[in-house]
Amino acid sequence: MKKLFGLLVAAASLMVILSGCGAPTLSVQSHHLNPDGLAAVVKGKSNQKNVQYVIKNGSHSEAQNNEAPIGLGGTDTISGAYAITVPTKAVKQTMRLSAGGKHQTVTIAKANVLSDYSTLQNKYNQALTGTALSKKDQKLAAGMKKQAADLKKTSEALKTNKATSMSAMQAKAKQAQQIKTDAEKLKREQIQLAGAMKQAQASVKDVLLPKNAKSGVNNLVKTKDFTIRTNVDNQKVVGIAMMVPTKGLKNKSQMKSFVMSFSILANSVGANAKQVLKDFQKITKDKNKSSTTTPKIHSNGLTFSLGYSTTTLYIFITK
Structure with a gap:
């Protein structure tokens, strides 16, 4: 009887141990993450096969409302560990993780906005198209830009000119006629340049940014020389990545293509591309x-x- 009792005690102890080993576990490496590149990576451990998650805008308290989640999904654990990549946004995000009835919460800090996408696209595409113009047309385009700025400045000054004397009014009329003549000349030059600009755009069409960008992390330009990837949140650019094959850095032609596009991209978001390249x-x-x-x-x-x-x-590129 004593022997049987001992076996029962041992069996009961084993059951307790085994039940303890089988209890669901879920942990996170950090409850607060800052943006890193285009995303934040949530890491942790669980003895469950799968970890589910829901992402909402705002802080933990703000995310308790009935607002629809901005992201949800799941990931399998590998050797008891998991990692989930979350694209950063222009607002704080709260992620609620679940596994086997256990829960954890992670807050991801907001990312600063680099630029409106439309502004970036316009600046980058215009500058890149300009590099495809002939030296003569580049000079013409630069001159036209200065002429347009000067005309605007002169026109605004003329509007505020409250001339009353006869001589002053005559001078004002003469100046107005000159502005009209210069504007007509500028218009003719713009028409002349339009054809060259169209040809230039066609020659660089494979490396121009698209008119619209999807929200999230996406490749916008992909060539053999480089890839431009952006993280866009409601048409706000919160991160840019440029990827270059390392073997291409030893190729003069590929290196030239990369440097040109990178310089224009950096300048388009307000950086000093020349200094960045030196560094x-x-x-x-x-x-x-x-x-x-x-x-x-x-x-x-x-x-x-x-x-x-x-x-x-x-x-x-982040801010």
């Missing part, structure tokens, strides 16, 4: 080849973060 060259020369990350470059409030894989150079 970039210094970093790549000093870089420890065994490292996968490099120091960050700063320009006019923008941050350029560099990373390497075995095949690709990544440049992230």
Whole structure:
């Protein structure tokens, strides 16, 4: 009887141990994350096969309302761990994770806006198209831009001119006629340049930014020389990544294509592209080849973060 009782106690103890091992677990590496590049990566551990999540705008208290989630899904655990990549937004996000009845909450800080997408698209495409013009047409376009600015300034000054004397009124009329003549000349030059601009646009059409961009992280330009990827939230650009094949950095033609597009992209969001490229060259020369990350470059409030894989150079632009 004692032997039987001992076996029962041992069996009961084993059941307790086994039930403890089977209890659902769910943890997160951090409850508060800042944007990193185009996204934030939520990491944690669970003994469950799958972790489900719901994402809402706002802080934890604000996300308790009945507002529809902005994201939901699930991911499988691998060896008891999981990682979920969440594109950052121009607002704070709250993620609620669930597994086996256990819950965790993670807050993802908002990302600062780099630019309206339409502004970025317009600046980048205009500048890139300009590089495809002949030297003569580039000079003409630059002159036209200055003429247009001067005409606007002169016209505004003329409107505020309250001339009353005869001589002053005659001078004002003469000036108005000159403005009209200059405006007509500018219009003729614009028509002359329109054909060249159309040809230039056609020659760079594969590397122009599309008129509209979907929300979230998407590739907008993809060529053999480089890829431009953006994170857009309601037509607000909150992050840009440019990816370049590392082997292309040794090819003169591919390097030229990358440098041109990167410079225009950087300038389009307000950076000093010339200085950024100088810093970039210094970093790549000093870089420890065994490292996968490099120091960050700063320009006019923008941050350029560099990373390497075995095949690709990544440049992230954030604010």
